[in-house]
Amino acid sequence: MLHAFAILLCLQLAGEALVRAIGSPLPGPVIGLALLFACLVSKLPLPEATNETADGILKHLSLLFVPAGVGVVQQLPLLGAEGWKLLAIILVSIALSLAATAITFAAIAKFMKIHDETPEEERR
Amino acid sequence: MINLVDLWVYLSGSPLLWLTVTLVAYIVADAISAACGRHPLANPVLMSVVFISATLIISKTAFPSYFAGAQFIHFLLGPATVALAVPLFRHLPEVKRMFVPMIIALVVGSIISISSAVLLAKWLGLSKLATLALAPKSATAAIAMGVAEKIQGDPALTAVMVIMTGISGAIIVTPLMNLLRLKNYAARGFAAGLVSHGIGTARAFQVNPLAGTFAGIALGLNGVLTAILVPLLLPWLL
Secondary structure, X not given: OHHHHHHHHHHHHHHHHHHHHHOOOOOHHHHHHHHHHHHHHOOOOOOOOHHHHXXXXXXXXXXXXXXXXXXXXXXXXXXXXXXXXXXXXXXXXXXXXXXXXXXXXXXXHHHOOOOOOOOHXXXX | OOOHHHHHHHHHOOHHHHHHHHHHHHHHHHXXXXXXXXOOOOOHHHHHXXXXXXXXXXXXXXXXXXXXHHHHHHHOHHXXXXXXXXXXXXOHHHHHHOHHHHHHHHHHHHHHHHHHHHHHHHHOOOOHHHHHHHOOOOOOHHHHHHHHHHOOOOHHHHHHHHHHHHHHHHHHHHHHHHHOOOOOHHHHHHHHHHHHHHHHHHHHHHHOHHHHHHHXXXXXXXXXXXXXXXXXXXXXXX
């Protein structure tokens, strides 16, 4: 667990360093993700608990957005009179893009005869 | 007898109090969400944020003293992003099989997400600053704020749009997908991550691990594509 956490931090650090070095538009953690993925694909020996530690953090991914969410509430006066219009635009825009993305994905998968193998009991 | 006022003054200034409040508020919110069978409206992020914000207002606590404690949780977003490589690797065979649908859905979704927001804002006569803040709303916060700087928008206002998009998307994705009768969980998760970045991904992991994996991929890919597309599309849309 400790070793696994250190690996996550090291790869994030490497990601941040690479971003500064090459001026990439991607955030450091995303580069860190790519680096960890490369380690896994190339079967590099990683600490045993890497999988469990990653799953443990991701299980409570929602928690990590709470401080940023509270920050947003503080900024709400920034929106001023435009607040409701902004919320309405966001809702319509995300409904359109969610539907378009999922329908395109599912339609092409069906056309290519790729089946989704999610077990029935995992569906909600 | 301890003076309660003195005790409060001492504790409210220490990071421990607000770190504890954030963690406990989330544990309670998550328990409520579980008790409601993970109903989309019982979103744990939204419930925690509302509760903590109300506490800050009632106790007249300024955001910087709250964040002095909450930053320890906020910090974990970095390692959590790195950790997304683990489910991605675990589901690699599915990801490979779904490669073509994924890439086409990515391009379609990203263009619709950016252009629908900008065109609606133009149609409703929103200010230039608000319109610019809406354009990268589906990218993860760090990327969206970088894009905002590039297009002379306001990064703080953009961050507000990003979080609003994340929470609203996490709430509407399940009922919308059920309404559309879409049963492909890779497709549902991919849409959640593309539109609602990390918060959509958190929701997808709540629903099922495969959906979460595809959401994580979409979050990464759409972050990159939004950074490329927004500056390209804006001159056409505005």
